[in-house]
Amino acid sequence: MAAQVLSSPAPLGLSLPSVAEAPTLSQKLLSLRHVLSSGASIHEASELGFKALSSGWSDINPISAGAFINVATEQDVVAPITWATMNSVPFQVRGSGHMWINSLTSSGVVINTRPLASIAIDAASGTATIGAGTLVSEATDAAHTAHVHLPLAAVPPLRSGIDSLLSARVVTAAGELLTVTSESHQDLFYALRGAGNSFVAVTEITMRAYPEINGGMHFSRDLSFAPSAIETVAEAVNALPRIPNANVQLYMVSPAPAFTPTLILNIWYAGTACEGSKHFAPLFALGLTQQIGSANCMISADRLNESVDELAVFGGRKPPGSVMLKDLDANGVRACWNDYSSFVKVNPGAKQSAVVFQVYDVAKSLELESLRGESAYPHRQFGIAASVVAKYEDAHLDAAAGEFVDETLQVLTPKEGKNVYSNISRGGETLEKLFGSAERVERLREIKKTWDSANQFKGFASLL
Structure with a gap:
């Protein structure tokens, strides 16, 4: 299906100043100021x-852009992307601000979509429409x-x-405002689901909203174990059946x-x-040192x-990294613990550092992809x-x-090689x-090549 321009940007206003030298970013911005909305x-x-x-999110590699463009409407996203392309200005689109990899220089601009944050839920149709820049906490509050x-962040309910x-709703590098679905612009729909920030700017999404389970109340506990039990805990987590409505997160904190x-x-x-107690009974039987919360803890x-949430807080220096695993290797988890405990003891200023293993069911995910089509x-x-x-303040x-x-990721990486969760890439x-x-x-x-041949959207990695 040919791309349809649903709405085109207004003319970009004033011509650039006639000067002997190349115009500065401030001079280039003059034309953009005249076409943005009043908000x-x-x-x-x-x-x-x-x-x-x-x-x-992290003070390492901070944004060094020359300007922030704070948008108020979809057209305010179209206009600066079109302007940036015309004036050869590098740009980065920012939502909540948690992307830590920064490829901009002082000659570039950030298009800030945080002001587009909004959420509208239609429980009858089972859908939620969420504006760019909406925080997970804002969406989950509205859903509750x-x-x-809504299947967002650390604990996805079933999907x-x-x-x-x-x-x-997306804006392309050419300034086209499109609605992308499984039936329209199918190639972009594939790319959006897993690699979207390398292709377009998203202004709004519509997703499925699912009926709440157990009146919106869930069983949740924190179980503390002695370091001597690491191997036993790892093996018990591996043996625990992985089902869509249960989740385990192992923390070193x-x-x-x-x-x-x-x-x-x-x-x-x-x-x-x-x-919940029945499902997790093998873990309760391990001889934990402390149960945090009551036995019938519901949240x-x-x-x-x-x-x-603590790891999502802005500020502090936070070099991150990740590796995907099929199971916990008991020896690897032990080596990881040794690295972690040694690091925070030698560097008390880094006591907020953490290693997290999120363990979840994959059968449903694989089934859904086979039913609803491939994604990136x-x-x-x-x-x-x-x-x-690693989290600390002192450079x-x-x-x-x-x-x-790096050493911790190395001890965790399986023999088959390293695969990375891109949102927490090294x-x-x-x-x-x-x-x-x-x-x-x-x-x-x-x-x-079809949608961004000039490689305007870099995302976490450059595809071209």
């Missing part, structure tokens, strides 16, 4: 308020109020967000007030305390992501996402933190490690 704004690097806007589940996407390295299992079950669905989302065959995040720890992350990984295979990379490259 939009531009903050240049020299202006008050720029530093607050440019803060992000509407008595539905993944990728497989729940129905449509997306140093919680307050003692900040002592601690091994914690966060368990979650979409159902009653009785059902509301809007709190399901609290266990990882890689690594579906892996049931564990292992993430390593003098950068070298030690980078070494810790940086510098091959495209095959990020996207799963050479064939998948080649398919994405062909789509990229």
Whole structure:
């Protein structure tokens, strides 16, 4: 189907100043200022308020752009992309601000879509329409109020967000505003689900919203174990049946007030305390050192992501990395613990660092892809996402933190090779490690040539 321009940008206003030298970014921005909506704004690097806007998830490799363009409408996304292409200005589209890889220089601009945050839930039709820049916490709060589940972030209820996407409003590198679905622009629909930030700017998505389970109340516990039990815990987690409505997260953290390295299992079950206790009975039988919370601990669905919220907070230096696994290797987890506990003891300023293993069912994900068509989302065959995040303030720890992350990933990487969860990539990984295979990379490259041959959207990696 030929691309249809649903709405074209207004003329880009004033011509560039006639000067002997190449125009500055400020001069180039003059033409853009005249076509943005009244609710939009531009903050240049020299202006008050720029530093607050440019803060992000990690203070390592901070945004060095020359300006932030704060949009108020979809047309405010179309206009700067068209303007940037015409004026050869590099750009990066920003949503919530959690992307930590920054490819911009001071001559580039950030198109900030956080002001487009919105969510409208239609429980009757089972859909939710979410604006760009919406935080997971905002969406889950709205979903809980509407008595539905949205498959977002750490604890997806029964379905993944990728497989729940129905449509997306996007702006292409050519400034086209499109609605992408499984039936229109099928190549982009494939790419969006797993590699979207390398292709287009998303202004809005519509996804499935599912009926809440057990009145929106879920069984959840934190179980603490002695370090001596690491191998036993790893083997028990491997043996536990993986089902769509249950999730296990293994944490190596140093919680307050003692900040002592601690091994914690966060368990979650979409159902009653009785059902959850029965499913996780093998873990309770391991001889844990502490059960955090009451035996019948139930939490509301809007709190399901609290266990990882601390890692999502802006600020601090946070070199991250990840590797996908099929099972926990007991020896590897032990070596990982040794690396982690040694690092935080030697570097007390990094006591907020963490290693997280998210363990989940893959059968449903594989089934849904076979039923609803392929997507660019890689690594579906892996049931564990292992993430390593060093967190500290002192830049003098950068070298030690980078070494810790790299060594920990190395001991966790299986003999078959490293596969990476792109949202928590170390940086510098091959495209095959990020996207799963050479064939998948080649398919994405062909789509990229169609929609962004000039490689305006870099995402986590450059496909061209």
